[in-house]
Amino acid sequence: MNIPNILTVIRFVFVPFFAYYLFNERYTVAVVLFLLAGVTDVMDGLIARKFNMITSFGKLADPLADKLMQLTALTILTIQGIIPLPVLIIVVAKESFMVIGSIFIYKKVNFVVQADWYGKFATVVFFLAIVLTILVRSVGFANSYSNIVVHIAVIIAVVSTLFAFFMYSIQFRKLTKKSN
Template sequence: MNIPNILTAIRFVFIPFFGYYLYNERYTVAVILFLLAGVTDVLDGIIARKFNMVTSFGKLADPLADKLMQLTALTILTIQDIIPLPVLIIVVAKESFMIIGSILIYKKVNFVVQADWYGKFATVVFFLAIVLTILVRSGLFANPYSDIIVNIAVIIAVGSTLFAFFMYTIEFGRLTMKSK
């Protein structure tokens, strides 16, 4: 197991701890764990590409760790009535379709779908929206406009997620047409 894969594995370890602290409204610890997970995500990508350590495990596990962390945050924030349920439903539906589509593409044309710029952008935007939401909830960035700012950030995150889904759908269509 190389360094990028170890960093990805560390993110998987962070998920239950992050979830525990977020659920128990220990927002400062939760946001620190979330930020550390984000740093390991950036580092594993940089190291993997710079030192040619890209692996099949990394291609699959890296985005899975990101999505599990994101879904953990969204699920708990939805349970706490901080994020509206439709946001969680949209993200879960998009990720479910992505997983199913990736499996079908792999079976059909033996191609491992990787994150493109729009998927990475959507992940970063959602990452920032979640951090902002947690920080506002913790009281660190509370001001009269906090709720409006969080709502705008979440709307932009959902929009970027839907855009990424649309772009991946086009890519999946192209890949399946090539195989015919």
């Protein structure tokens, strides 16, 4: 196990602690854990590329750790009535299709699907929207203006997620056509 993979495993370990603090409305601790997870995500990617430590485990586990943290945040924020349910449904549907499509592509053409720029962009935008949402709660700054800013950030995150899904579906079609 190399350093990037250890950092990915650390993100998996963060998830239940993050969930506990977020669910119990200890937003400051939750946002710190979420930010630390984001830092480990950036670090593992940089280290893996710079020192040629890219592994099949990392290709699969890294985005899974990101999505698990993101879905945990969205689920809890939805339960708390902060994020609307349709946002969670859209993200869960997109991620479910992505996992099923990735498995299908791997089995059909033995190709591990990796994140492209639009997937990374959507992840970063959602990361920022979640951080903003939690930060507004952590500093007790939830007023009508901050709620509008949070809603706009979440809408932009959903749009970027749908764009990424559209782009990945084009890639999926190309890969499946090649295999026929």
